[in-house]
Amino acid sequence: FKAGIDWCRRMMHRTALALRRRTSLAQHLLSDFEEKLQSFQSYVIGLRKIHSYALDQI
Structure with a gap:
């Protein structure tokens, strides 16, 4: 059985x-x-301080 896009849409x-x-x-x-x-x-601010993330990494 091979279903086409039209069959799929109707189903x-x-x-x-x-x-x-x-x-x-x-x-x-x-x-x-x-x-x-x-x-x-x-x-998020706490994680940023702990891991020294720059703002562009968030």
């Missing part, structure tokens, strides 16, 4: 499969977004 349409998934236009941020962002930034 995917028939079975409601997709290669991409639509995202909602307005995605909501988590309630603790700012806290997590600050924590991550502190973590």
